[in-house]
Amino acid sequence: MHYYMYHLSDFNNATRYLSRLERSIYRDLLDMYYEQESAIDGTDMPILERRLLIRSTEEQQALAFVLKEFFENQDGFYFNNRCESEIKKYQDKLETAIKAGKASGDARRKKARKRQRVEPDSANGIEEFNGRLTDVEQTLNENTQNVEPTINHQPETINQEPVINTQDWRDERFEEFYELYPNKKSKGQAKVTWNHVFIGNKTHSKPENPEELFEQIMVSVKAQTPTILSSEPSFRKHPSTWLNAQAWLDEVSQPPVNHQSSKPQRSTPDPLAVNAKYNVPTEMTDEEKRQWFAGEVASDIPSSFMESKSS
Template sequence: MNYYQHHIGDFNNATRHLSLIERAIYRDLLDMYYDTEKAIDASNLERLARRLQCTTEEQQAALVYVLDEFFTLKDGVYVNNRCEREIAEYHGKRRQASEAGKASAKKRAEKKQQNPNDGSSGADQSNSQSSTDVENPLNENLTDAQPTNNHEPVTNIIDSSSNAQKPNFPLPPIQFSQYQAHDHKRYTILECVGQYPLQQDFIDYGIERFPEVHYQDMISMFTNYGDFFSSKGESAKNTPSLWLVKWFTWIQNNKDDVRRKREAQHLPQKQKNYSSAATRTSNEVNSWMDEIGTDDTAPSIRDVHEVEGVKYA
C-alpha cells in the first residue's frame, strides 16, 4: 500500500498515554505494516529494533511495550486487527475497480462490433455513437481508480399502508435489510471488508439512520466495532445485511457513551477548591516557616513538654 487513512482523533485517543518515543515507534510500526501488507515478524526482535532505529535500552523497551499494547502475537507474527481490516478493504476496492473496468471495456468492444446496418435508424446510430463517446472518457481509468461505492443501490422501503402518492414526501431512513440482499454467503468481518467497501458504506448508512451522532463518534464506533468482531475470527460469520444489522445495534448501544467520552476530553480541568479554613491554615504554616528560617540564626524549637530542663512524659 502506498497510502492509508490516518484518523487523527482515533490515533490521539488511543495513544494519549504514550510517551513521544512510544508514539513515534507506533507510527513506524504502522507504516511498516501497511507498506509490506504483512503482520510484524516476531522471530527476531533485535533485527526489528534495528530496522526501527531503536538503539538505546529506553527505545527498545518502548518497542516491546508498544507491541504488547497494540498488537497480538499469533503464529510468530504481531497482528493488528485495524491494519488487517484496512488492507483487506484496500484490496477489495482494487478488485472491484478492476472488475468494473473490465466490464466497461467489454461493453465498449461489443458495441464496436455491432453492424452499423442492422436495421437501426440513422438517429439510433447517432445516439449509440454519442453514448459510446460519452462513456469512453468516463471509463478509461476505472481499472486503477478507487471507487467509493460500487455496490447495488439501496432501495428505500416506502410505507404502503395508503395507495395515495404524496408528492415531495420525505423517504424513510435506509432499511438495513436491503444492503447486499442478494448476497447470502456468510463472511467474517475481515472477509466482508475485503468483499465490499464496508467502512465508508456503514458510516454513511449510520449517519443517515442516526443523524444526531457526531461524525467523529461514528468513526470511533466503527473502529471499535471492527476490532471487536475481528477478534472473534471464524467464530463470527454473517451475511453483509446481517453485519449491517449488528452495526446499527452497535451504534444504538454505544453512541451515548462515545459522545460523553468525546465531550469529556474537551472540558477544562477543574481547579481544586479549598475551604477558607484550609487556606488560612496553609497561610499560617507558611508564615511560621518563614519566621523560623533555615539558617543557624533561627530560634531553637523547644519541646512543649519540657520545663526548666525536665521532660514530662
C-alpha cells in the first residue's frame, strides 16, 4: 500500500495511556504493516528491532509491550485486526479496478475487430488498414496492462468540480473564519477545533454538506459580532470555544443599548405630596403641573407658585 487512512481520533483514544516512546513505536509498526500488507514478522526479533531502529533496553521493552497490547501473536507473526480489515478493503478495491480496466480493454479490442471487417476499395488498403488496427489494438492492450489502478483513482474531466473538505480546503476556509472572528485568541487551538467540526469527532458529526456549514458559520459570526464585542474583553468567547459550542446555531441577540437622554427628566411625584411640601396653591392649573413634572421649568417650583407663596 502506498498510503493508508490515518484516523486521528481513533489513534489518540486507543493510545492515550502510552508513553511517547511507545506511541512512536506503534506508529512505526503500523507503517510497516500497511507497507508490506502483511503481519509483522517477529520470528527473528533482533532483525525486527534493527528494522525499527530499536537500540536501547528501554526501546526493546516498549516494543514488547506494544506488540503484546495491540497485536495477536500467531507462531511469531503479529496480526492486527484493524490493519487486516483496511488491507482487505484496499485489495478488494484494487481488484475491482483491475477487472474494470480489463473489461474496458476487451471492449476496445472488440470495437477494433469490428472496424477490421470493413472492406476498403483496394487490397493495399486492406493490408494497410488492418496493419494500423493491429498497432492500435496492441497499444490499447499495453496501456491497459501497464497502468496500475489505485484505490483513490478518480478520472478527471473538464467539468470536474473542485474537491472540498480536504485539508487544503479546510485550511483556506479557516483563515477566512479567523480573519472575520472578532476575538483573535489561541489560533492554534482554534484550527484544531475547526478540523474537528468538518471531519467529525465525539463532539461534532461530520457534515454532509461542508460548504453549506461553512457559509452558515460565516453568516453567524457576522451576526453575533456586536454581541461578542459588547461583553467584557475577559469574558469574550475564544474562537475555539465558539466552535466547540456550535454557536453558529444560537439565536442572535441584540447587545444592550444604553439610552441616555440629552435632557434630565424628573420622576413624577405625588401631586398631594408636592403641594404639602412647597405649599403650592391648590388652584394651580393642570398645564402648570404638567410643566413642572416634565422639567420644562428651570427652578424646582414654577415662578407663579413662588410669587403666590411670598404674597
